[in-house]
Amino acid sequence: MKLKGIDKIVHFIVYKGTKIEKAFIAMFLIFAICFPFVGVNYDLSEYLPDTAPSREALDVMEKEFGYPGMARIMLEDVTLYEARRIRDQISSVEGVDMVTGADTATDVYMAYPFATEPDALDDYYKDGKVLMDVVFEEGSSEKSTHEALDHIYEIVGDEGYFSGSAVSNKSRQETIVKEVAMAMVIALIIIFSILAFTTTSWFEPVLFIGVMGVAIIINMGSNIVFGRISFFTFATAAILQLAVSMDYSIFLLHTFTAYKQKGMEIHDALEMALKDSASPILASGATTIVGFLAMALMKFSVGKDLGFVLAKGIVISLATVMLLMPALIMRFNEKIEKYAHKSFMPPFGSFADKMYRGRKVIIALSIIIIIPCYVAQDMNVFLYGDEALGEGPGTKVYEQNQIIDEAFGRSNMIIAMVPVGSVVSEKRLTEDLEKFEFVNYAKSLAGELPSGVPQEFLPASLTEKMKTENYSRILISMNTAEESNFAFECSEKLDAKIKEYYPENSHVLGLTPTTIDMKNILNEDYSFVNMLSMLGVILVVAISFQSALVPMLVIIPIEAAILLNMAFPYVTGDTVLFIGYIIVSCLQLGATVDYSILVTSNYLGARKEMQPSDAAKASIEKSALSVLTSGSILTVVGYGLFFISTTRGIAQVGRFVGRGAMMSIILVLTLLPALLALFDKHIARQQQKAKDKREKRRSRRIIMSDGINEKKANRKLKKLRRKKAKEDEAEVDFDETA
Numbered sequence: 001m002k003l004k005g006i007d008k009i010v011h012f013i014v015y016k017g018t019k020i021e022k023a024f025i026a027m028f029l030i031f032a033i034c035f036p037f038v039g040v041n042y043d044l045s046e047y048l049p050d051t052a053p054s055r056e057a058l059d060v061m062e063k064e065f066g067y068p069g070m071a072r073i074m075l076e077d078v079t080l081y082e083a084r085r086i087r088d089q090i091s092s093v094e095g096v097d098m099v100t101g102a103d104t105a106t107d108v109y110m111a112y113p114f115a116t117e118p119d120a121l122d123d124y125y126k127d128g129k130v131l132m133d134v135v136f137e138e139g140s141s142e143k144s145t146h147e148a149l150d151h152i153y154e155i156v157g158d159e160g161y162f163s164g165s166a167v168s169n170k171s172r173q174e175t176i177v178k179e180v181a182m183a184m185v186i187a188l189i190i191i192f193s194i195l196a197f198t199t200t201s202w203f204e205p206v207l208f209i210g211v212m213g214v215a216i217i218i219n220m221g222s223n224i225v226f227g228r229i230s231f232f233t234f235a236t237a238a239i240l241q242l243a244v245s246m247d248y249s250i251f252l253l254h255t256f257t258a259y260k261q262k263g264m265e266i267h268d269a270l271e272m273a274l275k276d277s278a279s280p281i282l283a284s285g286a287t288t289i290v291g292f293l294a295m296a297l298m299k300f301s302v303g304k305d306l307g308f309v310l311a312k313g314i315v316i317s318l319a320t321v322m323l324l325m326p327a328l329i330m331r332f333n334e335k336i337e338k339y340a341h342k343s344f345m346p347p348f349g350s351f352a353d354k355m356y357r358g359r360k361v362i363i364a365l366s367i368i369i370i371i372p373c374y375v376a377q378d379m380n381v382f383l384y385g386d387e388a389l390g391e392g393p394g395t396k397v398y399e400q401n402q403i404i405d406e407a408f409g410r411s412n413m414i415i416a417m418v419p420v421g422s423v424v425s426e427k428r429l430t431e432d433l434e435k436f437e438f439v440n441y442a443k444s445l446a447g448e449l450p451s452g453v454p455q456e457f458l459p460a461s462l463t464e465k466m467k468t469e470n471y472s473r474i475l476i477s478m479n480t481a482e483e484s485n486f487a488f489e490c491s492e493k494l495d496a497k498i499k500e501y502y503p504e505n506s507h508v509l510g511l512t513p514t515t516i517d518m519k520n521i522l523n524e525d526y527s528f529v530n531m532l533s534m535l536g537v538i539l540v541v542a543i544s545f546q547s548a549l550v551p552m553l554v555i556i557p558i559e560a561a562i563l564l565n566m567a568f569p570y571v572t573g574d575t576v577l578f579i580g581y582i583i584v585s586c587l588q589l590g591a592t593v594d595y596s597i598l599v600t601s602n603y604l605g606a607r608k609e610m611q612p613s614d615a616a617k618a619s620i621e622k623s624a625l626s627v628l629t630s631g632s633i634l635t636v637v638g639y640g641l642f643f644i645s646t647t648r649g650i651a652q653v654g655r656f657v658g659r660g661a662m663m664s665i666i667l668v669l670t671l672l673p674a675l676l677a678l679f680d681k682h683i684a685r686q687q688q689k690a691k692d693k694r695e696k697r698r699s700r701r702i703i704m705s706d707g708i709n710e711k712k713a714n715r716k717l718k719k720l721r722r723k724k725a726k727e728d729e730a731e732v733d734f735d736e737t738a
Helices: 005-015 017-037 053-064 080-091 118-122 143-159 165-198 204-226 231-261 266-295 302-338 349-357 359-377 396-408 423-434 485-501 511-545 549-572 578-607 612-644 648-678 680-705 710-731
Strands: 039-041 070-076 096-100 129-136 160-163 228-230 381-383 412-419 439-443 471-478 507-510 575-577
Touching: 005 017, 005 266, 005 302, 017 204, 017 302, 039 231, 053 412, 053 507, 053 511, 070 080, 070 143, 070 165, 070 396, 080 096, 080 129, 080 143, 129 143, 129 396, 143 160, 143 165, 160 165, 160 396, 165 204, 165 231, 165 396, 165 612, 204 228, 204 231, 204 302, 228 231, 228 302, 231 266, 231 302, 231 578, 231 612, 231 648, 266 302, 266 511, 266 578, 302 578, 349 359, 349 612, 349 648, 359 549, 359 648, 381 578, 412 423, 412 485, 412 511, 423 439, 423 471, 423 485, 471 485, 485 507, 485 511, 507 511, 511 549, 511 578, 549 575, 549 578, 549 648, 549 680, 575 578, 575 648, 578 612, 578 648, 578 680, 612 648, 648 680
Parallel strands: 039 228, 381 575
Antiparallel strands: 070 129, 070 160, 096 129, 412 471, 412 507, 439 471
């Protein structure tokens, strides 16, 4: 018999497994080789849109002066003479641009001792402690900067304390790879344990993890097409892909096992499993992909970076499950059977009965809780910048930064670039900037030169550090945190003062101005991205279920879980990294809406043979194992990131993911069946109308193709509809009075 369409594709997958295995082995090897060559970007400011003021300032800085990394170094129990010697050694390190310390008015000119200015001396030398501000030639994440830091560590030894963007960046690069590897190993061990407990063979977890491992390596290696990815993506993409995609392979294998237990031959059972599972697996994958692609439309393009990588990962996971896994099932079927064991999971009939009997209380409690959670999640204290994303308490970088700030106060470095012009204007601006109470110092070429001394008298090697043909550079140290309302106000005052002298073509760059831009852009992104991801998921679900009401019911428990998840920080008094807030909102929707789809599918399937009450119970009983398995994996992976990562932004995303998955499990298995039973009559009516319309279109195409005129066609169409109605009544009994 000649096979057509889906049958032909399925037959090829089942009987040509060896060829498919060879193709995946080749891809695995190629992308495993590519993986180490995928670059990782640790500077989030590069993901700002071109129109952001900080992005424009960054472009000017890179063109005129380069984009410098910065560090603060504190030494204890040293004299000014010893500090001068160490400072000279640091200044001579390759990759160091300039060092400002207690022994000179400015490192660039080495002109007048600070010792003649007691107030200035206190900024750099007190109680036997010396502070130095180091500016590097290249950015904080560049290799040359990190090599320079290594040399400085050797010069200073164990007596020094270090902080600043370059130090944080270097530490982050060194720790993230180790932490991701550790999180992945721990996640795999726990996932194996969960799968061993919820499946019926000791070999099934090996098969699941092996398939997902191939998909992850292909995805991470194929990121070479992007050149480099953000450290945020690097740290989370692989482990999230593992957690989100695992249920595709679980569903396929369970469907195959069910057919095999009916006595079907193994090849036929696998073909039937592929045909039956293709639609729900692809629909589930589509909703997840839509959620991730919504992130890719963020103006702050770290969302684009993560969204594309995760969406690509889901596509690769779907292909791996639908193509490679059948081949591996055929190859290892004997081992699956050999290591079979009884299910350790209890039946869920009693749980389902209790949940349905308590449905009115569940709906009432959900309404009561959701309303205040909606208000609370919007009242969170949000953070936006690199300082919030960086190392948390307990890490060496964090602790040393606290020690330096306690001794000398904060130093939030701002760089102003003003057009080359009047030396007098530049000097007056520098003096006015230093008058602000929150400014530790402001240094410029014009500001430090004695009156009457022309800049031309200074060596070019010195002046080029602070001046180019087009711009002069002013270094400003603010005694503020990098991110706070006060810091934002101070930065805006500096910007206003600079614009007063240079209304055009002046630029301000630093972590605080960059954070202000991130805040403005991310707030714009949130409403747009959240709404787009929701509409995309609703559209996919509406097409799948042929109903306008079902998508709304499917999404209610997930959105309620998201609100509960996001309200927790307000209740506990924690701050929230806003970029994580956006990403997790989209991620939780895309990753856990599968649970709602599964419960709804099982409800509608059971509803063909049962009353709404029994169908609701059956949907819980039939779905509980799959939802608990998949949700537990996502919960474990999320909390694994939270407990292991020392980077606060990544740890917080992990906690949101883990907590969100847990809440989605609870609401999907309790609230959703109650809603489906409550709106059963309306769902049935919509699905019947959709079915009638499909049949009408099909019948009209058949009739018109036979050349019947419209009048006769309509009469024949009515007869067909009456006949079809009788058939439907025999097949499906949707009781309008149920």
